[in-house]
Amino acid sequence: MTNPPERDNPVTALGRSFLRLLGELGAMFIFMLDGFRHIFASTKQLPKIVNQVYVIGYKSLFVILLIGIFTGMVLGLQGYYTLVKFGSEGLLGAAVALTLIRELGPVLTAIMVTGRAGSSMAAEIGVMRITDQIDALDVMDINPMGYLVSPRIAASLVAFPLLTALFDVIGIIGGYVTGVMLLGINEGVYFHRIATSVELADVTGGFMKSLLFALIVSTVSCYQGYFTHMRRDGMGPEGVSNSTTSAVVMSCVLVLVADYVLTSFLL
Incomplete structure (x- = not known):
């Protein structure tokens, strides 16, 4: 009788999983650099x-x-209802604006675009991979990175800050509707607190986060779709499905981790 294979102890299994994660993050970083390099390879990239x-930005506008x-x-x-306990309801405008501009605007925009456009990127490129369309591009001497990945990375860098700015503005209007129109806070006080509390560094920090999140979402989504054929958990349509799920989950997790790291440097 053959002895059953020995199982790794929990520490070994955790270490192996961590090293696998580091390896995949490193591969995605190299993938991002390669895609970023091809953005400037030709003027034909502009169209x-x-x-x-249009696909990433305009189609995500409604949500x-x-x-x-x-x-x-x-x-x-x-x-x-929190500030009124301390007699500081006049600070509502500043609280809403700073919360949106510093944190919720960039983060929620990235998560919403991940669900709408990031999943689409992963699925579209994944289908092209399993139907050999990416191999066909190679045969026709068309670089798949420049044709598929680079335009999506560049477009994300344009669309994410614009969507974040719109999210911030409409969110401040939403706070106005609740605070001023429904709860009776003075309109002048609401906007005065916003004008005196929000600084250029707050806006700049929010846009820096949106650019970082754009790189994360576009890179992870394209990477998962591009290497669908190398997945261990499924092939064909199942692989595309798993790649899309992995792209959304990993993008959201990395966005939150990057948000914490960047916030710790900006504060």
Whole structure:
């Protein structure tokens, strides 16, 4: 009789998983650099980038505005009933604006675009991989990185800050609707607190986060789709499904981790 294979102890299994994660993050970083390099390879990239700005940015506009208005309204409602306990309800405008501009605007925008456009990137490229369309591009001497990945990375770098700015503005309007129109805070006080509390560094920090999140979401989504055929947990349509799921989950986790790291440096 043959002895059953020995199982790794928990520490070994955890270490192996951690090393595998580090290896995949390193591969994604190299993938991102390669894709970023091809952005400037040819002037023919511009029409592809514009098309992807439409797909990633414009088509995500409705969900961003919808989530933004309700996020601002909830912040206004919760902020009012918190601040009124301390007699500081006049600070509601500053609380809503700073929360949106510093944190919720970039983070929620990235998560919403991940769910709408990031999953689409992973699925589209994954289908092209399993149907040998990417191999066909190689045969026709068309670089797949420059044709598929680079325009999506460049378009994300354009679309994410614009969507974040719209999210911030519509969120502040949502806070105005709740705080001023429904709860009776003075309109002048609301906007005065915003004007005196929000600084250029707050806005710049929010846009820096949105650019970082754009790189993360576009890279992870394209990477998962591009290497669908190398997955261990499924092939064909199942592999595309798993790649799409992995792209969304990993993008959201990395966005939150990057948000904490970047916030610790900006504060």
